[in-house]
Amino acid sequence: MSLPALLLTTSCDRRADVGPVVVSVIGEAPAVAGADRLLLSTPDRILTDSVAEGLVRFDAAGQIEGGLAERWTVTDDGTSFIFRLREARWADGQPVRAAQVVNLLKRQLARGARNSLAPYLSAIDDVVEMTPEVIEVDLARPRPDLLKLFAQPELALVRSASAGGAGPFRATSVGKHATLLRPIDDPDRDPDDEGPTAEDNVRLIGERAARAIVRFTNRQADLVSGGTIKDWPLVQRAGIATANLRIDPAAGLFGLAILRRDGLLADAETRAALAAAFDRASLVAAVSPDWTAVETLLPDQLDSLSPPTQPAWAALPREQRLAAIRARVAAWRATAGTPSLWLALPAGTGGTMLWTRLAADLYAMGIRPVRLAPDDPVADLRLVDLVAPYDSARWYLSEACVACSQEAQQAIEDARVAPTADARAATIARADAALTADAAFIPLARPFRWSLVSVRLVQWQANARAWHPLNHLRRDTR
Template identity: 40%
Template sequence: MAAHRLARTGPFFLLSLALVSCGKGHDGALEVAVMGDASAIAEKRARLTPAAQLIRSATVEGLVGFDEQGRVVPALADRWIVTDNGQSYIFRLRDGTWPDGKRIAADTAATALRRSIASLKGTALGLDLAAIDEVRVMADRVIEIDLAAPVPELLTLLAQPELGLFYSGKGIGPMALEPGAEGAASLKLIPPEQRGMTRQPDFPHRARTLSLKFTAPAKAVALFNDGYADVVLGGRVDTIPLAGRIGLTRGNVQLDPVIGLFGLMIERTEGFLGDAANREALAMAIDRDALLARFNIGGWQPTTRIVSPDVEDDLGTIGERWQGMSAEQRQAQAAARVAAWKGAGRNLPTLNIAMPDGPGSSFVFEQVRDDLARVGVAVRRVPERDRADLRLVDVAARYGRATWFLNQLSCTVQKAVCSPIGDERVAEARRAADPQARAALLAEAEAEITAANGFIPIARPLRWSMVRSGTTGFGQSPWGWHPLPPLAWLPK
């Protein structure tokens, strides 16, 4: 339900970019180019890259999963009920077998789920799951998840790729992975009878192979442009200008209606950055309207808030910062703070900003560099993996509630600048049963974390894909990534 509401929020539009050539797939396979490193094919860690999430979700089912539009659908659990005022979720497991042929049972599934949850400790996703009190076996094929307080987004959380259930180190599908050479891999749907399920007579005619190629963004776009890819996945702000280099006519480039964090994270607090007012000066100096204008994408709006106003539990009591001030007025105030710092005889060295490669990152850096220069701060760009004073963050939300944003900026996750008081308010909200009381506590937490000035919001994230006309199994998603199994099913 949350996914439906989010999909209607925000004025995102289809980019009308196109390609005239036809796909050059082989043997009926759907050719998919993924912007990302080939290491995603064998990724086993709990913290997954976006590319690795695609592989994990395709090969390691959880209790539930996502369809192509980001809606929760059955996976290992074929049905569930919610009881005890939202504090108990009871799942009935489907018929089937683990990879070794043993029947899927509640005890082994519950053990796998507990292990997946434990592996996420210390991460933002682990905080999202913190209200889980116990995973219990109720019957041979029935699992109950008890919560300390209601978690309306629990099903969406359980559908995350990181919550896939391993058995003896292996996943249960629904797809089998065959690694290839030079960043290539193929994924095939496993016949139902090989998973201990009822045979589907039409399966051989409906299932198609996905031929994946993990590659650099420019190469992925070139594969599509030259007709060697039917789908391109993994587009973000840093790569969106690449889409504009394609020939124009009918609309193959799509934007997902995501929310999340896109901005600069403070990574160090020595010297000038050690003062919250100075960190705020950097946030005030950035002309967000001018920055987004460089991209010329209709409907992409700037923001100064750390929480999206579109989340379901936003009370509307916290608005955009510095309302009524023009960009010039904000920069004048920021310049005064910088001058005061330097006037006290203190040094302000050039600040390093870590960013990913890509023309979109260049657009962001150039605007930030120019704006900060106007207030007396010099910056240089360094590679994404380098240590830096500030880092460009681009993360799409996993669910549409304020807790996602606040957990991303918690002291558990962000060590440089955080708000212990804000974390306390979030913890209190997690225990609150009343929705209004919970929302009020989250608003207090947002105010505290905002005042710490550890994150400089710029806008919503952008997530884009390229999909050839007539391709089935793809839909715009509020979560910004696209499960592979729906792409492998041909329509009846």
């Protein structure tokens, strides 16, 4: 049977709750947990999160739960985090000790540019061992929201290739593209309590979206994870049962970063007029009723002093927005000819769907669009599609400021080094206003993240982190 024909096969999803949970993650086969890469692929992140915990981790709802730490205390001003470690063992059977955790955390923090979270960890001043079971993380500046960063797979602790991490799974390779994960059995478990069974094992596969969808529709997988807008048209063609299709209310950035501040994009008012004229409602309606359009950089007030800054054009009807950019384009055309904008978009069917919508909007404005590869260095605009790792407005502003004004850059830096929470909130509000006025980023919608979920995975929950730990799928195997 051809691939298109297989994609049209509807899943009735009556896969029995027998044997390992099969999880197909979109992306290349996962590498060794803790691989020293700047950007871990989605399969890498899920494997790392499964076999090597950080101090804390995410639960099924995207909330913080204990990892290596069983409990913790945060000072009122957010400048000290004290963690008490649980009784845990590395994969080689050796007990986890505070001194080891301190050294591993310092190594993670020292990786600098090799850690994609490094720009948001600069407030950490020191990590010290207090007792063999207790460590303290000292901060130069208050960061009450730091726990969500500690829960990211990039900060999972891997002692060595042989010693591995501390769970909640142990990994066994079962082929080029698959890894079998077995839950760690608690040595202190009551003998009368049921321990892990074959159904608590997870077979983790990294593969292309088309193969993952076919595997699910053929009832050979229980979960497809890591879905983005890039591969969404394949899901639309596959006839997935409504009960199996899940959309996360993901928090983050989905929009166009302005990379060049010359030509038509040299003027902030023209950039703002351009941002205003995109038909966000039609874009999200073409994809899913569960996708939400946005017009502001920040999704909420978060840790800013003020609510999200509304762009000056937010209250205008679309006809008026279109008229404003058309007038500017007409003035440009009179002296320089028809303007062009080069868009760097993802490959694949989802990228083509986005291109069709965005190109139609640009043509309506009087601009000739040109599609480029995602990493093409000559692009004028590039799609940014990122889920926020934690709930700080500074993350949104920093990631959106690809080529923004000096004023906005300085305000974002001032927020990073602000000595108090109040000063940080005030500078974040100033940065939000400056970046919005500069119109260096065009917000379009929330990130779009989808999963295909078997009914046997009763613990799976949609959440703002779009993160689904493998020990919280069928039952809690902790």
